[in-house]
Amino acid sequence: MAADGAAEVFRRRGHAVVVGASLAGLRAAETLREEGFTGTLTMIGDEPRDPYDRPPLSKQVLLGRVPADGTELPRRRALDARWRLGVAAAGLDLAGRRVRLADGEEVAFDRLLIATGARARPWFRESEAALDGVFVLRTADDAARLTRRLAAGPRRVLVVGAGFTGSEIASACRERGLEVTVAERGPAPLVGALGGVVGAVAARLQRDHGVDLRCGVTVTALEGDLAGRLRRAHLSDGAALDVDVAVIGLGAIRNTEWLTGSGLAAGPRGVACDAGCRAFDVHGIVTDDVFVAGDVARSPHPLFGYQFLSLEHWGNAVAQAEVAAHNMISSGLDRRPHLWLPAFWSAQFGVNVKSVGVPPLGDELVVTQGALAENRFVAAYGFQGRFIAAVAFDQGRWLDFYRGLIESAAPFPPAFTNLDRRTDGTRPVPADFPDPSLPTHGPTVTLSGYSPSERRLRFTPAPA
Amino acid sequence: MTQATLLQQILDYANRADPYPLYAELRRTPVTRQEGGVYAVSTYWEITGLLHDPRISSDARNRAPQAGAGPLPVVPQEETDLPPSFIGLDPPEHDRLRRLAMRPFGPPHTPRRVHDMRAELTRTVSGLIDAFQGRSEVDIVDDFAYPFPVTVICRLLGVPREDEARFHIWAEAVVAALDPDPVEGAPDRARAARRARSELGLYLAGLAEERRRAPGDDLLSAMTSGHGPEERLSPVEVVTTAVLLLIAGHETTVNLIANGVLTLLRHPEELKRLRDEPGLAVPLVEELLRYEPPVQLLPQRTAVADIDIAGTTIPRGAPIWLVVASGSRDPRRFADPDRFLPERPDNQHLGFGGGVHYCFGAPLARLEAQIALTELARRLGEPRLVEDPPPYRRNPVLRGPRHLRVAFDTLAR
Ligand SMILES: Cc1cc2nc3c(=O)[nH]c(=O)nc-3n(C[C@H](O)[C@H](O)[C@H](O)COP(=O)(O)OP(=O)(O)OC[C@H]3O[C@@H](n4cnc5c(N)ncnc54)[C@H](O)[C@@H]3O)c2cc1C
Ligand code: HEM
Numbered sequence: 001m002a003a004d005g006a007a008e009v010f011r012r013r014g015h016a017v018v019v020g021a022s023l024a025g026l027r028a029a030e031t032l033r034e035e036g037f038t039g040t041l042t043m044i045g046d047e048p049r050d051p052y053d054r055p056p057l058s059k060q061v062l063l064g065r066v067p068a069d070g071t072e073l074p075r076r077r078a079l080d081a082r083w084r085l086g087v088a089a090a091g092l093d094l095a096g097r098r099v100r101l102a103d104g105e106e107v108a109f110d111r112l113l114i115a116t117g118a119r120a121r122p123w124f125r126e127s128e129a130a131l132d133g134v135f136v137l138r139t140a141d142d143a144a145r146l147t148r149r150l151a152a153g154p155r156r157v158l159v160v161g162a163g164f165t166g167s168e169i170a171s172a173c174r175e176r177g178l179e180v181t182v183a184e185r186g187p188a189p190l191v192g193a194l195g196g197v198v199g200a201v202a203a204r205l206q207r208d209h210g211v212d213l214r215c216g217v218t219v220t221a222l223e224g225d226l227a228g229r230l231r232r233a234h235l236s237d238g239a240a241l242d243v244d245v246a247v248i249g250l251g252a253i254r255n256t257e258w259l260t261g262s263g264l265a266a267g268p269r270g271v272a273c274d275a276g277c278r279a280f281d282v283h284g285i286v287t288d289d290v291f292v293a294g295d296v297a298r299s300p301h302p303l304f305g306y307q308f309l310s311l312e313h314w315g316n317a318v319a320q321a322e323v324a325a326h327n328m329i330s331s332g333l334d335r336r337p338h339l340w341l342p343a344f345w346s347a348q349f350g351v352n353v354k355s356v357g358v359p360p361l362g363d364e365l366v367v368t369q370g371a372l373a374e375n376r377f378v379a380a381y382g383f384q385g386r387f388i389a390a391v392a393f394d395q396g397r398w399l400d401f402y403r404g405l406i407e408s409a410a411p412f413p414p415a416f417t418n419l420d421r422r423t424d425g426t427r428p429v430p431a432d433f434p435d436p437s438l439p440t441h442g443p444t445v446t447l448s449g450y451s452p453s454e455r456r457l458r459f460t461p462a463p464a
Numbered sequence: 465m466t467q468a469t470l471l472q473q474i475l476d477y478a479n480r481a482d483p484y485p486l487y488a489e490l491r492r493t494p495v496t497r498q499e500g501g502v503y504a505v506s507t508y509w510e511i512t513g514l515l516h517d518p519r520i521s522s523d524a525r526n527r528a529p530q531a532g533a534g535p536l537p538v539v540p541q542e543e544t545d546l547p548p549s550f551i552g553l554d555p556p557e558h559d560r561l562r563r564l565a566m567r568p569f570g571p572p573h574t575p576r577r578v579h580d581m582r583a584e585l586t587r588t589v590s591g592l593i594d595a596f597q598g599r600s601e602v603d604i605v606d607d608f609a610y611p612f613p614v615t616v617i618c619r620l621l622g623v624p625r626e627d628e629a630r631f632h633i634w635a636e637a638v639v640a641a642l643d644p645d646p647v648e649g650a651p652d653r654a655r656a657a658r659r660a661r662s663e664l665g666l667y668l669a670g671l672a673e674e675r676r677r678a679p680g681d682d683l684l685s686a687m688t689s690g691h692g693p694e695e696r697l698s699p700v701e702v703v704t705t706a707v708l709l710l711i712a713g714h715e716t717t718v719n720l721i722a723n724g725v726l727t728l729l730r731h732p733e734e735l736k737r738l739r740d741e742p743g744l745a746v747p748l749v750e751e752l753l754r755y756e757p758p759v760q761l762l763p764q765r766t767a768v769a770d771i772d773i774a775g776t777t778i779p780r781g782a783p784i785w786l787v788v789a790s791g792s793r794d795p796r797r798f799a800d801p802d803r804f805l806p807e808r809p810d811n812q813h814l815g816f817g818g819g820v821h822y823c824f825g826a827p828l829a830r831l832e833a834q835i836a837l838t839e840l841a842r843r844l845g846e847p848r849l850v851e852d853p854p855p856y857r858r859n860p861v862l863r864g865p866r867h868l869r870v871a872f873d874t875l876a877r
Pocket of ligand 1: 019020021022023024025044045046047053054055056057058087088089090115116117118119137138139165255258293294295296311312313314315317343344345346347
């Protein structure tokens with residue numbers, strides 16, 4: 001009862017502080033207000049601009065169709081918040097419930113939401129990273145700089161790393177008619193996210209679009225001229241490439257340094273929290289007044305053996321922010337679990353890629369619709385005899401069906417017939433992930449319900 | 465009362481003016497087996513589930529031979545002299561044809577086509593309303609809604625203006641057969657429709673050939689020239705696709721406009737708001753598509769596998785009806801579903817279907833209805849219904865008024 005009272009008092013006149021004023025932070029703040037939070041609200045963000053959207057940065061912005069400062073996030077409602085933009089949070093005093101800002105100000109809170117996301121992993125050698133012509137892509141400023149350079153018509157662009165961001169950058173460069181080399185350590189683009197079978201399709205797409213794709217190599221050094229301009233890149237196979245632009249697409253690092261020593265379970269992989277978005281402290285005990293959402297969060301997902309998932313997905317940031325905000329002003333049984341099924345999209349080389357579930361958990365794959373050779377297909381991933389993920393190339397309209405199969409732990413490979421099943425869709429093949437890290441045989445958990453308030457779990461313990 | 469008689473009641477012409485209470489009863493059981501082995505699906509989530517389910521076919525050839533069409537006297541969508549168009553095909557054929565037809569019509573290749581038609585649409589609408597001059601009563605269906613989409617499709621396809629009159633006559637004969645009216649000499653009409661359809665096909669084939677030699681900036685030209693031999697529609701495919709665009713975009717648009725005028729006259733406060741803030745037309749048309757959808761149900765689906773859904777198993781080969789008009793009024797999805805709320809938030813109605821067959825012409829249909837309703841609201845002074853409810857067409861699938869008589873005092877410029 002005491003806890004109930006606390007949530008109610010907080011809802012009416014508490015002080016909520018949100019650190020990280022981007023997608024997750026904004027959506028959480030809006031949800032707080034939407035669900036009746038009438039206390040004071042402070043938004044702290046180190047970027048000096050209003051919250052904006054990142055997915056277009058590697059797509060429409062690089063193509064010059066949308067200006068880099070033109071992706072501001074649409075507002076769902078007025079916030080009535082105090083904004084502290086352009087100043088970073090530098091520390092957290094958990095016991096005293098204060099956030100310390102880089103300019104020395106201290107902001108007290110009753111409840112805190114951590115939504116500091118991630119930043120681009122920089123090139124590992126600082127002197128080389130500082131060369132004129134070496135870029136990363138995470139922020140609107142990054143996108144503005146890179147777009148300006150691409151528009152100037154460099155002779156060759158090197159993309160380091162063929163994950164989603166790297167592949168999208170390569171695609172935009174080709175669309176601009178620029179020469180591109182992509183260097184990828186793995187055997188194919190997207191291999192970590194989608195496996196070798198689908199990665200091979202991505203590789204063919206890149207080459208068909210004129211990308212000089214080099215797999216199984218790493219970039220060992222970036223070389224500049226006397227004026228500090230990038231001139232050449234050296235690869236692990238001994239090759240040297242004349243390039244004047246290099247974009248580093250080596251993934252992201254969670255922004256958790258400001259929480260060092262705070263007593264929260266925060267590290268390079270994110271801030272650990274429970275399915276209700278409450279942060280864990282270093283002892284693994286859940287806190288009551290600190291919540292986490294978005295790219296910076298790491299939370300257990302019941303559908304995937306209660307493994308902690310860190311996701312860099314737009315949809316996850318929104319869904320988790322909404323649950324976190326709801327739980328900040330609710331108590332006990334009114335709190336909701338974040339049961340979002342991972343999903344993301346990408347657009348590259350004229351193809352819309354969509355994914356649901358967690359493909360890297362898959363051990364086998366069946367092309368259930370279309371054909372890999374046509375670049376139009378749905379690939380279903382199975383793990384220990386059940387559906388765990390599905391990836392579509394230009395066939396995204398079917399994915400809701402597969403979402404249902406994943407949520408209900410439907411048996412894999414599928415026994416049913418369906419439209420557009422080809423001969424290579426009759427037998428599963430290894431999904432071919434480079435380094436499988438599979439959870440152990442666990443209980444079966446299925447999801448039901450359509451709206452957030454209806455979502456329920458069914459838990460079936462594993463047979464002994 | 466059994467479910468079977470419930471469906472019969474829905475199809476019964478006597479209930480055409482207000483089928484919604486019957487849908488509410490139907491929704492008590494989301495999926496029910498009806499007479500003739502038809503499975504009727506009436507709830508929002510079950511319908512969207514099946515629209516995205518690759519175990520459901522739109523190709524009538526997948527129906528079990530013994531399965532009938534159910535209690536609906538369906539008029540064959542396609543005549544035997546033409547192969548099915550993509551609305552009646554499954555992937556991959558469907559996807560190929562739709563992709564090629566989309567190239568000159570919408571994003572990503574032609575994102576501005578519909579937008580660029582705005583001026584033309586406004587001109588057409590203005591012309592039709594100008595013709596009301598000197599009258600104090602019009603039939604919104606015959607005098608306005610009917611001619612409008614045909615003119616639009618002619619412009620889109622690139623039919624020369626001097627041929628437009630002939631095109632209107634064929635179009636009318638073809639779509640008239642979609643409304644099965646047992647009273648008025650149906651066999652004659654079916655014969656006339658068949659004749660009109662072959663004449664229309666021949667005409668379009670000839671026009672397409674002309675356009676292949678001397679292309680213009682129209683859909684027929686683009687569809688005939690194509691992009692390389694792999695990515696091109698055959699001459700027959702060009703004709704079936706053009707006929708599909710005409711048929712799919714005709715009665716539907718007529719109904720949307722007529723249902724829209726009817727609904728606005730029943731909600732005078734919304735009509736007044738539309739007059740004062742034309743921007744309201746955008747969400748208002750969405751709400752119309754939810755509240756009075758021109759397409760009430762999709763009767764063309766077939767299961768290609770046994771499907772377990774909502775406690776029932778739909779057997780392979782069984783015909784499925786997706787009652788989208790019922791799904792769009794499902795209280796588990798829409799709060800206050802029986803109220804017309806033009807600014808309803810999160811209005812993901814089923815008016816345009818869903819999944820891979822989601823309405824191809826949706827952006828055009830939206831714009832047509834927005835312009836038509838805004839202009840009618842603006843120009844008709846003191847409009848009122850002469851009869852309510854109006855007489856309906858017999859067709860329970862493409863449901864809408866046969867006539868909609870509206871009296872008015874003044875006509876603004
Ligand atoms: C180029 C690009 C393309 C993408 N494309 C897709 C896509 O196609 N599909 C998809 O699903 N996802 C995509 N994503 C991922 C998606 O954008 C992210 O998942 C989403 O932005 C996460 O939102 P967030 O609010 O959690 O984190 P972020 O957007 O990273 O926001 C965190 C904010 O906190 C600020 N911050 C950090 N530390 C501090 C501090 N100490 N004090 C104050 N503020 C701080 C940061 O500067 C930032 O503004 C893409 C991302 C990028 C970069
Ligand atoms: C208010 C107007 C309209 C409504 C309510 C409407 C509704 C629909 C619906 C419900 C479907 C899905 C059919 C199915 O799943 O079996 C559909 C498909 C289709 N519509 Fe529309 N429509 C309208 C206007 C138009 C217009 C103007 C055009 C043409 C320009 C058009 C062309 C098509 C085509 C070609 C299909 C088939 C799509 C496919 O199978 O992939 N429609 N429409």
